[in-house]
Amino acid sequence: MPTYEYECKACGHRFEKSHSITAEAIKVCPKCHKRKVVRLISSGSGIIFKGSGFYATDYRKGAPASCPSAGSKSSCSSCPGSAK
Template identity: 40%
Template sequence: MPIYEYRCSSCGTQKDVMQKLSDAPLTKCPECGKETFAKQLSAAGFQLKGNGYYATDFKNKPGSCEASPCASCPSAGAHS
């Protein structure tokens, strides 16, 4: 289940809440009781470590595409 970050715009209370994707968002603040409790936009809380996707698929190797165009580059070696 994902953890959502909520904040009350009235009293400033912040709270992390574990909810199902199908659960309705909370609106009532647990501290002041007003209907001003809302989800906040926050960064994902995970990291890709080890010999997984990042190390093998996304990490640029020095001089791989920059030195000469390769077939796997969508813009044939024109990197920004």
């Protein structure tokens, strides 16, 4: 069960809460009871979303590191692995 970090924008209170990923996020501050709580992206939980990183990693499986177009979206005719 992942641990989420929350911060109350009303009073600045920060706290951690473990709950299921499908459970609803905490919205009410346990300290001041205002609905100003936002969920922070915690580096310790491993729940980090990397925008285009997934695509780049996937692409490089088929092209050698020496390929000048490795990591870009354009196809390289000299690399047999990158031809689609």
